[in-house]
Amino acid sequence: MTSTFLGLPVAVDTGHLHGDRPFPQAARAALANSQLRRNLGKATTTIREKRASVVAELPDWEQLRLAGAAIKDRTLAGLDRYLVQLEAAVTARGGQVHWARDGDEANRIVTSLVRAAGADEVVKVKSMATQEIGLNEALAAAGIAAWETDLAELIVQLGHDEPSHILVPAIHRNRAEIREIFLREMGSAGVPAPEGLTDEPRALAEAARRHLRRKFLTARVAVSGANFAVAETGTLAVFESEGNGRMCLTLPETLITVMGIEKLVPTWRDLEVFLQLLPRSSTGERMNPYTSMWTGVSPGDGPQQVHLVLLDNGRTATLADPNGRSALRCIRCSACLNVCPVYERTGGHAYGSVYSGPIGAVLSPQLTGIAHPASASLPYASSLCGACYDACPVRIDIPSMLVHLRTRVVESKRDSSRVPGPEQAVMGAAAWTMASPGRWARALRAGRLGRVLGRRRGRITSLPPPPSGWTASRDAPLPPTETCRDWGARTHGDRSPR
Amino acid sequence: MRIALFVTCLVDGLVPAAGRATVELLERLGHEVVFPAEQTCCGQMHINTGYARSALGLVRRHVEVFEPCEAVVAPSGSCVGSVRHQHAMVARQAGDEKLAARAEAVAARTYELSELLVDVLGVEDVGASFPHRVTYHPTCHSLRLLRVGDRPLRLLRNVRGLELVELPGAEQCCGFGGTFAVKNAETSTAMLADKMRAVLDTRAEVCTAGDSSCLLHIGGGLSRLRTGVRTMHLAEILASREGS
Numbered sequence: 001m002t003s004t005f006l007g008l009p010v011a012v013d014t015g016h017l018h019g020d021r022p023f024p025q026a027a028r029a030a031l032a033n034s035q036l037r038r039n040l041g042k043a044t045t046t047i048r049e050k051r052a053s054v055v056a057e058l059p060d061w062e063q064l065r066l067a068g069a070a071i072k073d074r075t076l077a078g079l080d081r082y083l084v085q086l087e088a089a090v091t092a093r094g095g096q097v098h099w100a101r102d103g104d105e106a107n108r109i110v111t112s113l114v115r116a117a118g119a120d121e122v123v124k125v126k127s128m129a130t131q132e133i134g135l136n137e138a139l140a141a142a143g144i145a146a147w148e149t150d151l152a153e154l155i156v157q158l159g160h161d162e163p164s165h166i167l168v169p170a171i172h173r174n175r176a177e178i179r180e181i182f183l184r185e186m187g188s189a190g191v192p193a194p195e196g197l198t199d200e201p202r203a204l205a206e207a208a209r210r211h212l213r214r215k216f217l218t219a220r221v222a223v224s225g226a227n228f229a230v231a232e233t234g235t236l237a238v239f240e241s242e243g244n245g246r247m248c249l250t251l252p253e254t255l256i257t258v259m260g261i262e263k264l265v266p267t268w269r270d271l272e273v274f275l276q277l278l279p280r281s282s283t284g285e286r287m288n289p290y291t292s293m294w295t296g297v298s299p300g301d302g303p304q305q306v307h308l309v310l311l312d313n314g315r316t317a318t319l320a321d322p323n324g325r326s327a328l329r330c331i332r333c334s335a336c337l338n339v340c341p342v343y344e345r346t347g348g349h350a351y352g353s354v355y356s357g358p359i360g361a362v363l364s365p366q367l368t369g370i371a372h373p374a375s376a377s378l379p380y381a382s383s384l385c386g387a388c389y390d391a392c393p394v395r396i397d398i399p400s401m402l403v404h405l406r407t408r409v410v411e412s413k414r415d416s417s418r419v420p421g422p423e424q425a426v427m428g429a430a431a432w433t434m435a436s437p438g439r440w441a442r443a444l445r446a447g448r449l450g451r452v453l454g455r456r457r458g459r460i461t462s463l464p465p466p467p468s469g470w471t472a473s474r475d476a477p478l479p480p481t482e483t484c485r486d487w488g489a490r491t492h493g494d495r496s497p498r
Numbered sequence: 499m500r501i502a503l504f505v506t507c508l509v510d511g512l513v514p515a516a517g518r519a520t521v522e523l524l525e526r527l528g529h530e531v532v533f534p535a536e537q538t539c540c541g542q543m544h545i546n547t548g549y550a551r552s553a554l555g556l557v558r559r560h561v562e563v564f565e566p567c568e569a570v571v572a573p574s575g576s577c578v579g580s581v582r583h584q585h586a587m588v589a590r591q592a593g594d595e596k597l598a599a600r601a602e603a604v605a606a607r608t609y610e611l612s613e614l615l616v617d618v619l620g621v622e623d624v625g626a627s628f629p630h631r632v633t634y635h636p637t638c639h640s641l642r643l644l645r646v647g648d649r650p651l652r653l654l655r656n657v658r659g660l661e662l663v664e665l666p667g668a669e670q671c672c673g674f675g676g677t678f679a680v681k682n683a684e685t686s687t688a689m690l691a692d693k694m695r696a697v698l699d700t701r702a703e704v705c706t707a708g709d710s711s712c713l714l715h716i717g718g719g720l721s722r723l724r725t726g727v728r729t730m731h732l733a734e735i736l737a738s739r740e741g742s
Contacts, residue, residue: 024682031684341671345688381682383675383689384546386642400587406548427544431552434507434538435559444511459721469683473690474718477512484510484517488503488533492521 009316011369014103015133016162017314018368019352022377027350036172040347043171047338050284051391057286058276067273069395072329075231075266076319082231083310086264089234093296095306100258102313103133109309110135110223110256111142117254117305119144119221125238125245126150127225128332129258129311131163131354135223146223147189147215149244151208158185164348166334166355167282172347175199186211212244222248222303224257227278227331228271229264229308235295236308237271239278239288249292255303260311262319262328274331277393281333314367323404324366329394330359336388336398342381351378358388362401370409379405422466445486447479454478499619500530502567504560504608506577506710507539513710516731520573520611523624523737536563542580545588547677554592557585561600569618570608573733575640575708578610583643610640611733612649612708622652627742628735629659633702635693635716637709638671650708650732659741663700667692674715690719697727708732 019026030036055061075082087097100106114122122139124130124146136146136157148157152170156163159181163169170178182193182204191211197203224245228237236257238245249255265271279288297306319325337343337357348356352374353364361378370376379402388398413421420428433439454460460476462468470476482490501524505517521531541556560581564570572578582605589598615621634654640646654662673679673689693716697705705720707713710731717729 024684027682027685031688037688341673341689342682342685345685379548380678381685383638383671383673383678383686385638385671385675387638387669387671390642403546403548403550403584406546407550408548410548411551423547427547427549427552430539431544431549431556434541435555437536437538440507440538447511461722466680469680470718472683473687473722474679474715475721476718477714479512480514482514484505484514485533485535487514487518488521489535492533494535 008320009312011314011317011367012102013368013372014313015354016131017353017355017364018372018374018378020374021352022373023350023352023381024377026352026374027346027381030346030350035174036347037345039172039174040344043168044338044344047168047284051281051335051338054280054284054286058280064273064277065393065395068277068331068393069329071265071270071273072394073326075264076262076325076328078266079261079319082264082266083261085231086229086234087310089232090296090308091234093234095234095296095308098307098309100309100311100313103311106133106258106309106311106313107135107138110258111139111144113254113256113307114139114144114221115142117221119219119254121145121147121219122221122223122256123147123149123215123219123248123252124153125222125224125248126153126169126240127223127258128166128354129225129260130223133258133311133313135258147219149212149215149248150240151205151242151244154208154212155181158182158189162349163354164356165337166332166357166359167337168334172349175201175204178204182207190214216244216247216251219248219252221254221256222252224248224255226257226259226263228274229259230266230268230271231264232267233295235268235293237291237293240290240292241283241285241288243290246290246292249294250302252303254305254307255294256307256309258309258311260313261315278331278333281335281391281393314369317369318363318366321366324362324401326396327359327363327366327401329396330363331394333393335391335393339387339391340382341385341387342383351381353378358382358398358402359396362396362398362405365405370405370412376409379409426466441483441485444483448481450479451481500532500568501614502532502534502564502570504537504540504564504570504572504577504581505533506572506574508714509573509710512714513731516573516710516733519731519733519737520571523733524571526737527619527621527624529619532567534563534567540577540580540585541588542577542584543676545580545584550588550591553588554594557588557601558597561585561597561604564604564608565600568607569614570604571611571614572608573611573708573731574710575610575637575644575646576711578608579639579643581605581608610644610646610708612640612646612653613644615653615736616649623656624653624736626656626736626738627658627740628738629741630703631661631663631701632704632706632735633663633665633697633700634668634732635665635672635697635705635707635712636668637707637712640708641669646708653732653736654706657735657738660735663702665705666696666699668696670696672712672716674712676711679715687719690715694719694723694725698725702727704728704730704735706730706732706735
């Protein structure tokens with residue numbers, strides 16, 4: 001057999017993977033919203049504590065993380081074979097497999113499948129892949145209504161809002177806001193909220209239950225994502241908490257699943273590791289309430305038309321990057337969001353991508369490339385504190401990947417412009433100065449001249465840009481009258497080891 | 499023991515007191531401190547901002563300067579973190595496997611101050627005296643890159659007269675993050691605000707840490723708000739003989 005090299009796969013830019021503004025500008029509104037800051041602070045602290053306590057229960061947690069990372073790496077190394085194996089297994093059990101190179105293609109496939117089923121509405125199980133490609137908007141443009149059935153996704157949809165968290169997309173809303181949205185919007189979308197609805201969690205859940213029950217019983221097509229697919233058996237799996245997924249996966253005649261190509265594991269046995277890692281990392285539960293698995297079609301039971309759409313949308317390009325491919329280990333648990341000090345202050349909308357927080361800051365630019373300024377700003381939306389790496393159940397070294405992506409951003413700017421930008425000039429000058437101990441020592445001594453800036457107050461309260469960003473909220477210290485090396489030379493003489 | 503001081507560019511030029519204190523402390527404990535004058539910067543700022551190519555020369559210089567030393571100490575968890583976790587990587591990415599191996603060898607003998615004291619010199623009571631109420635902020639790179647754990651706290655608990663108060667939410671980042679503090683100044687400030695609130699809640703007079711960079715950040719905020727709370731590097735407290 002001969003083979004032809006078709007070139008490395010390239011990133012694509014379809015779907016909701018970056019916003020229109022760079023992160024610092026996009027974060028501004030959230031930082032100024034005290035209600036949002038309170039909602040986020042409270043929610044992330046609660047999930048963080050729950051996760052910490054259930055993770056501490058397992059003596060082999062670190063071994064589980066190693067196993068999870070190893071299984072995912074093995075899968076990614078043989079992804080071509082495992083995907084074909086999955087396709088064969090699903091087909092053998094009566095399912096149909098479709099391949100989509102990007103979001104637009106996946107949307108076209110799903111739209112034509114819904115039309116072929118003769119339906120003008122679908123019920124949806126919460127799915128990041130369909131959020132990523134903007135499926136709901138594509139279906140709406142084709143005259144098909146897509147109803148979200150996960151409680152938080154329902155709140156987002158009824159509020160004409162965007163998800164702000166991978167797992168709890170309405171994390172930015174509190175219960176008073178949810179009550180208002182339900183009262184205002186439920187009627188035009190189906191069963192209205194009961195009059196006199198309070199903001200008690202039980203009452204809100206009951207209103208959602210009544211509203212959704214009608215949808216489940218009338219819909220003929222369901223669309224889902226998948227948390228995992230097992231290559232050897234062709235089994236798909238959804239982990240969820242509310243039972244809405246179970247309804248969607250069993251009641252309609254047609255089930256369409258859109259799944260990123262990285263979501264599979266080779267064998268049934270591999271699932272065991274993730275059944276332990278995912279619930280504890282995501283909701284802080286020992287076990288998620290509903291784990292649904294299906295393998296092709298079961299005659300006379302459940303959906304009789306079962307489709308699987310395998311989505312690339314930048315994933316093979318990510319796989320081709322040795323420094324970026326471990327982002328494809330991600331199981332969308334969102335533990336990294338909940339421990340991230342940046343996410344906690346800005347929330348998810350600032351990232352402009354459906355994947356927010358630390359994993360979003362690496363995964364989104366890996367999938368789309370860094371050509372758009374908003375994508376190029378995401379790797380800098382981190383203080384590199386490392387809390388995300390510690391929390392990640394599949395040990396994605398997010399801080400190192402952020403640094404790698406920053407290098408890509410800098411290199412691409414260098415390649416695209418002959419004139420260095422101001423940052424490039426400063427960094428270049430600093431490296432040049434530090435390349436020579438003589439120049440460096442003279443530069444440090446010259447720093448004493450900066451004392452004039454704070455002569456009266458004993459501190460520097462205002463500097464010109466770019467360090468004005470520092471002095472906007474922080475004083476800068478006065479440069480000392482004597483550097484440490486000059487003090488050493490004065491008091492100790494030459495103490496060079498050579 | 500003969501110990502080479504890797505003073506770090508930031509301490510050398512902006513916070514020399516932390517470097518002086520490191521020297522005085524180690525000399526008081528009976529060790530010889532040498533200062534390789536050819537040192538400049540480990541290159542962390544360049545690497546973390548995306549300028550790994552410019553950093554390569556700084557990494558090579560650092561390795562050459564500290565290669566002859568049997569032990570190297572820095573009053574910074576962050577710079578030691580860069581030496582240990584980034585230098586070999588930068589060399590390797592530039593295709594210089596030989597430099598990577600040399601960088602790994604230097605990294606293996608490079609210690610953050612509390613690591614050197616507790617693990618290498620085997621001392622937890624350094625004979626310091628500092629009669630003040632103090633809280634300790636475990637900087638992210640000391641905590642999560644180096645895993646210094648409670649070594650700094652063990653050293654502080656043995657300081658005469660020092661009243662150590664626990665910092666609420668201690669493991670949360672202060673928001674410094676190198677160029678992050680300027681590139682994402684508003685998010686950085688939001689993080690700093692919560693860190694300052696935690697420091698003020700302790701009613702401590704002094705906030706200490708093992709990194710001057712984070713202390714410049716926290717201290718810059720505390721100074722701007724006229725809180726009257728001082729920041730001091732761990733080395734300065736351990737070198738202190740105040741009131742003894």
